[in-house]
Amino acid sequence: MNPIIYVVAxxxxxLKDITFRAIDTLLSVDxxxxxxxxxxxxxxxxxxxxxxxxxxxxxxxxxKIDEIIAVLKExxxxxxxxxxxxxxxxxxxxxxxxxxxxxxxxxxxxxxxxGPSAITTALSATGFTDSSFLFLGFLPHKKGRETLFNEIAIxxxxxxxxxxxxxxxxxxxxxQKVLQPKRKIGVARELxxxxxxxxxxxxxxxxDYYNQNKDKVRGEFVIMVAPMS
Numbered sequence: 001m002n003p004i005i006y007v008v009a010x011x012x013x014x015l016k017d018i019t020f021r022a023i024d025t026l027l028s029v030d031x032x033x034x035x036x037x038x039x040x041x042x043x044x045x046x047x048x049x050x051x052x053x054x055x056x057x058x059x060x061x062x063x064k065i066d067e068i069i070a071v072l073k074e075x076x077x078x079x080x081x082x083x084x085x086x087x088x089x090x091x092x093x094x095x096x097x098x099x100x101x102x103x104x105x106x107x108x109x110x111x112x113x114x115g116p117s118a119i120t121t122a123l124s125a126t127g128f129t130d131s132s133f134l135f136l137g138f139l140p141h142k143k144g145r146e147t148l149f150n151e152i153a154i155x156x157x158x159x160x161x162x163x164x165x166x167x168x169x170x171x172x173x174x175x176q177k178v179l180q181p182k183r184k185i186g187v188a189r190e191l192x193x194x195x196x197x198x199x200x201x202x203x204x205x206x207x208d209y210y211n212q213n214k215d216k217v218r219g220e221f222v223i224m225v226a227p228m229s
Contacts, residue, residue: 001075001076001077002075002107002108002109003072003073003074003075003076003077003100003104003107003108003109004029004072004077004078004108004109004110004111005072005077005078005080005097005100005108005109005110005111006025006029006077006078006079006080006111006112006113007080007086007087007088007093007097007110007111007112007113008022008025008026008079008080008081008087008113008115009022009081009085009086009087009113009114009115009116009117010022010040010043010081010082010083010084010085010115010116011043011084011115011116011192012084012085012116012117012118012121012191012192013084013190013191013192013193013196014192014193015042015043015046017115017116017192018043018047018115018116019113019114019115021113022113022115023047023049025079025113026044026047026049026051026079027049027051028077029051029077029078029079030051030052030071030076030077030078031051031052031053031054031068031071031076031077031078031079032044032051032052032053032054032078032079032081033053033054033055033056033068033078033079033080033081033096034053034054034055034056034081034082034083035055035056035057035081035082035083035091036055036057036083037053037054037055039083039084040053040081040083041053051079054067054068056068056080056092056093056096057092058092060092065095065096065099068096068100069099069100069103069104072100072104072108073103073104079113080093080096080097084116084118085116085117085118086114086115086116086117089117089119089137090137090138090162097110116192118162118188118191118220118222119135119160119222121188121191121192122160122186122188122191122198122222122224123158123160123224125186125188125198126186126198126200126224126226128158128184128186128224128226128227129157129158129227132157132158133157133158133159133160134155134157134158134159134160135160135161136148136152136159136160136161137161137162138161138162138163138164139161139162139163139167139171141167145174146174149174149175149177149178150178152175152178152179152225153178153179153180155227155228156227156228157227158224158225158226158227159224159225160222160223160224160225161222161223162220162221162222162223163220163221163223164220164221165217165218165219165220165221168210168217168221168223169207169210169217171223172203172206172207172210172223173207175203175223175225176203176204176207179203179225180228181202181203181204182202183202183203183225183226183228183229184200184201184202184225184226185200185201185202185203185206185223185224185225185226186198186199186200186222186223186224186226187199187206187221187222187223187224188221188222188224189216189218189219189220189221189222190219191222197216
């Protein structure tokens with residue numbers, strides 16, 4: 001049999017947001033490759049899936065990649081998942097796929113199993129775009145960060161990026177410096193979870209809200225900047 005990597009999208013919060021095809025795939029593979037085995041095992045247990053797991057993340061050593069590729073070279077199949085959402089989008093899974101393609105060649109099959117994504121989930125609730133948008137992933141911590149904010153200010157498309165709670169308020173302050181005062185932004189957090197929250201307003205309004213609700217500056221954020229009107 002040809003080796004197969006299934007790129008499996010998993011829920012971004014609510015465990016019910018998984019496709020039948022994703023469950024069938026996880027039941028069929030020889031190995032599940034995940035960011036955090038503890039997170040993925042909760043999902044597998046929810047659907048009574050008993051499969052071996054191995055962790056692979058941003059800080060994994062090359063020996064871990066070699067171990068995973070060795071499984072593929074035996075003609076086996078793996079499911080590549082992230083802690084939440086679609087793998088290989090702002091995610092180290094893309095490096096693993098490229099390395100596996102390089103070592104195994106055309107014999108390797110890559111099959112995407114589509115499903116949840118924080119990007120489209122957040123955008124769908126804003127009304128900001130009905131056509132194109134620009135996704136920037138996680139912004140750099142230092143080098144090039146200021147330049148990106150200046151570029152966001154002049155783009156005519158909706159812009160979407162992820163931010164951690166540690167840099168969230170700084171990101172809002174940077175947007176406040178470069179955006180026109182009336183330009184709208186959207187902030188989504190805890191998507192599909194019990195305390196899901198999507199706020200729309202000017203940057204000043206959003207900053208005021210989170211200054212008054214500092215307990216809500218937690219979890220990963222999806223920040224969306226509306227196109228210039």
